Amino acid sequence: MDKPEPAPEKKPVNPRSWRHSVFVRQAAFLFLVLPLVIAANLAIWAAFNQPHHAEAWTGEIVGLSYSPYRQGQDPTQNKHPSLSEIEADMKLLSGTVQAIRSYSVVRGQQHIPELASQYGLSVAAGAWIGPDLERNERELQQLIELAPRRNVVRVLVGNEVLLRNDMPVEELIAYIKRAKQKIWKPVSTAEPPHIWLNHPELVKAVDYIGVQILPYWEGIPIDYAVDAVFERLDELRAAYPGKPIVVTEVGWPSRGKIIPRRPYPGLSEAELSAEAVPSLVNQATFMREFLNRAKAEDITYYVMEAFDQPWKAAEEGAAGAFWGIYNADRQPKFPMAGSISEAPEWRFWASLAAGLALVPAMLFMLRQRHVRPAGVVIFAVLTQLAGSAIAWAGLSVTGLYFTWVGATIWSFLFFAQGLLLIVLLAEAIEFVEVIWTRHGERHFKPFDEKAVSPTVKVSIHVPIHNEPPEMVRDTLAALSKLDYENYEVLVLDNNTVDPAVWEPVRDYCAKLGPRFRFFHLENWPGFKAGALNFGLEKTAEDAEIIAVIDSDYQVEPNWLKTLVPYFDKPDVGFVQAPQDYRDRHESMFKNMTYWEYAGFFHIGMVQRNNFNAIIQHGTMTQVRKSALKRVGGWAEWCICEDAELGIKLYRAGYDSVYVNHSFGRGLTPDTLAGYISQRFRWAYGAVQIVKHHWDALAPWARRKSGLSGAQRYYFLAGWLPWFADGLALLFTTASIVLSAWALYQPNMISLPVAAFLIPTIGSFVFKFVRSLWLYAVRVKDCSFLESLGAGVAALGLTHTVAKAMLNGMITTSKPFIRTPKCEDKPPLAAAFIQVREEALMLTALWGLAIALFVSPNFADSHSRLWIAVLLVQSVPYASAVLLSLINVMPSIFRPKEKRETAGILSPAE
Structure with a gap:
């Protein structure tokens, strides 16, 4: 293989000078910035806990x-x-x-x-x-x-x-x-x-x-x-x-x-x-x-x-x-003379808040040395807010008299609130790193196709299952036009029953010549991973690289030529390019999902690549064959075999390369049902992976487990928001139960706004601002309205992800769920059927919010805050229903003949 063009020489950096500048910045943060942020936080606590003065009583x-x-x-x-x-x-x-x-x-x-x-x-x-x-x-x-x-x-x-x-x-x-x-x-x-x-x-x-x-x-x-x-x-x-x-x-x-x-x-x-x-x-x-x-x-x-x-x-x-002038422990609750404080112990809780925030801020400063000063300050402020949120929630329950039931409920709420704040801090770290981090050394670009001529053999595997033959033919036609000499294509048909679906693909492979080999597998175990493992066995002996694409992807001719040279470095285990899609202009629904996908590939993956911790996502991936065999091939027990393979390769000591450049475009799911089933598979697979590789992913795992500290962090931090969705579902369910109970017995319960305000309204505002900011910085060509649409699409999947995560925690296996392609739009009735659970949750939340709003027993400001919590919790469910309606709009307003003329339906339909 021809060697890639050497990188231009860089002016050497004086390590002593660099270390000195880092030390100065750290010292400035430690002794100036961080104390100022802590002082500001304590000042806010003091402002909200000003003593109250009233006429003294001195008699009996x-x-x-x-x-x-x-x-x-x-x-x-x-x-x-x-x-x-x-x-x-x-x-x-x-x-x-x-x-x-x-x-x-x-x-x-x-x-x-x-x-x-x-x-x-x-x-x-x-x-x-x-x-x-x-x-x-x-x-x-x-x-x-x-x-x-x-x-x-x-x-x-x-x-x-x-x-x-x-x-x-x-x-x-x-x-x-x-x-x-x-x-x-x-x-x-x-x-x-x-x-x-x-x-x-x-x-x-x-x-x-x-x-x-x-x-x-x-x-x-x-x-x-x-x-x-x-x-x-x-x-x-x-x-x-x-x-x-x-x-x-x-x-x-x-x-x-x-x-x-x-x-x-x-x-x-x-x-x-x-x-x-x-x-x-x-x-x-x-x-x-x-x-x-x-x-x-x-x-x-x-x-x-x-x-x-x-x-x-x-x-x-x-x-x-709570009518006593003494508490139940026979301690006076307030003085009869002098100033009065609502929370006399607020100084303790304020100090606790500052202390809780100090640890992550210090760790962030010491480990993220490339973050600009503005980012360090922002993160310090966010940690102080998070610490204060936990402390405020703790302060809100001091003096309460708990039964064992109440203690259990509040213990769960605090535990869940703490986990959610950890998730928010992880997202804050990504936010700060993306916006205020200098470009790292791991910034990969496609090799100049005029300057390289790799000759190593590549075996391209195309797993298919019950796919429209016309779509697969287009995929294979694009592969036949690759600007690369030494490659083969293995089409792996996995358990397609109808011969009318798989035989045209077989015949087209024969037409394309001996470079294309077709395999029809009947009653084959292991789903997609099983088919890929079969393909690994049938791969040409002289092939050194396995490349995988989905059945709907039309690749660019330079895909192999400009990426294969990265394998010249022997420790590179896999090279990954982003997924991309060619049908976003067909409908508003597809445009929204297109930009939702784009956020992951242009924000999360780019940031993870800086720390050699990307998610391998199957399509548009290239894997060293020897590495693939060394780690045991594709995992047939996992429904996200691609992401699981990435972790195995990292554990085996291999490096990765992520080139943020589109080399192929596939099809987004045609229906919300397909979009939902795909995300359920991804989220459920994430839980399977975490459980299986916990010995390496646990924060306390040792380096000999194969993963670096950064890799452990980014894999867990990347999936934490999905676990947070599971917690959010539990919070929402608790809100529904508490609201119904309050309406049934309006004077018997004080709605626990303090336990829900930060995990719902606070986190929603933070995530909303964070998402729009990151899209504006990293996702090019995405307008403000399109970034809002992407946010609606992501929110619409919240319930699906929550179910997948909770299912994954209590079950061991789920059947592989294929993402449908080229399906007709469902009728209006089906629009609600495909989000029936979300529609029921939305009805419950809105119904309870309205009932509380019109009830004279809940006309106070505290109850209005609780209603706001319910409305914010309803946003993901409203997004799912809205997304479903947007999905079926072409079916509502266009008869089938016009849609066929417009090209919205595939010929197979």
Whole structure:
């Protein structure tokens, strides 16, 4: 073989000078840029966690409502506190409050007055009245026995009985009258203001009005909440002048669901647009303001409540657990004087965010020495954002009380969120490398065909299966025109049943002469890989290179002549050229898929080539025969035998060459079904490869496994986005379940926006910007609209890829799925059939988003963010449906005869 033209001489680079410049840049990054980026991140954390100031409270609280249950205890499951635990609570509260109010006098709580008296606390003893008549009797009798105690200053027969519709007002009044016959202390019951206003007969039956005033549940914003409490008191005073009033519950939760403002006469537009937001700052603000005003107006009250009650979340919704001024561990949740912080521990989480981001930024700087300073800064910023996203999600769940189910769900969400952020960082690395990396040394071009005349023999293998014979004849005709002397063509027909399909190809091979050999394989195992292995056995003895093309590719005459010389270097195992297509002008669908393919070949493959880590993709590949035999040929267990062969060659120590120049053009899939089945095969095959070669691909694998660190990274990083699609499907499914649950029980769940915001909206925005930027830089001749179309095509495959990845993780083998060629467009009905799963998911997401939007229970900003999450999650499914409709548009608007005239249908159809 003639030797290739030597490369022009380059001016030698002084290694010492180069190392010095790299050291200077690294030092500048370490001691100047990175600290500035970290400082900026910490400043943002500080800006979002500015302390809040409110009027201080320095006195004792008049009264607190008291439930003795701790975390893990639940009266509905018959798990009650011990007497020592109740006594410890009384001791703790004795320096804070003058009196407490209880809700029950059975199951150990009958000892509350006695234990409270030891610490100087007065008690408003309450009997729980509900639909359980037997318990009602026990509660009432026990209340009668406890009432004479000196520190029992008043009693309450029932709590919100009428609000819960547990019994008619007449029956409640009967219980109250029975209590008054035996108890000489003031007797009442506890209900919200509207119950008292609607039932004057109840007011007549009690000694005082025990009113529950909780502005949060009315949707009153925090700025007007305390005013609302005293407005409700004024309404009751006006309705029942002279009747004593005791506020039996008043307060604000520190966490829970945002309550939208409900219409109320006389409210301004500003008041209507605000919301009742549960937060630590709002709880502390409400408490301080209310306590000072209550002291000024000399009212009797019991703040809701002493301690957080985790068990109430299942009874009263997400906010039910968070009304205490102490948490469930008996720690004060906020100070009564001084500044208030929503997240007092934010400095820890901010430092954690900076620390998490520091490691990948440092590693990137040390390993990617050719990246320009701007790229290093961008990556440092992105890592800080990623670290902050994880830290923010962690901060959002601090203070929550988890059941084992909740802990399991949140553990999965955090694990999945962490994996998704790793994927985003991998994509950020590619983004930075492509945009801000100087050209590396591995930049290969076709050899000058006038300057080289290679003579080594090449055996070209063309695997076919049930392909239109006219299409295959065009492929073979192009091969017959190769500007190369020493080659053969083996046409390997794999299990085509109909002789009318394969016999014309056989006859055409005979017409082309002895250089073309045809083999018809019946009942042959191993799918395409099996046929290629058969071809390897039938290859001419003197052939040194195996070249493979698909049955639809029409190659350029210089394909072999300008690439074969790369095999002069003995360690080159395979030479790869990109796939290209000749039919993108036939329809909008094909144009979109054409540019979607182009992104991989002109962005990802070019970047991977810099690190000798390209994906071998079969078509337009040339492989050294001796290397192919050395690694055992094509893998018949894998449905992506080409990519698997590339890894085997790398593990065997061979090098690769990627020449980003089109030498042949094939056909894009005619239908979305074909496009989908092709991508499913690629994604499923990727999982098979990772599982089979995990000993070499694992990040901790040793160099003796055959792969360099860069090769391990780029193979895993290249497939990580597909694994992320599988995680995204799980996130979407979780969103659907949580949304349906929220609609079914609107007050029982607080939608976990923090766990979904970054993995959905954040990642979508990043990927959208990244894709358009990379296309603009690397994919030449692709307009902005065409790059958008490519993005829609890629998004339309998200569900397919997710299914393939999840299938691959739990199964061992899938049948080979052929990519159909030259198929007629499906009718409109089939357009939805081929994306029926995507259409169902889209319907579910849009339906739930609409239901949440129109529901008055989800009119708050928090729920609107959740709706945005659902809409963003629906984008891939909407893209699939849109792509399917675009695919069938020619069938809708053109009759078959016109399409045949226009050349849209192949002659075989």
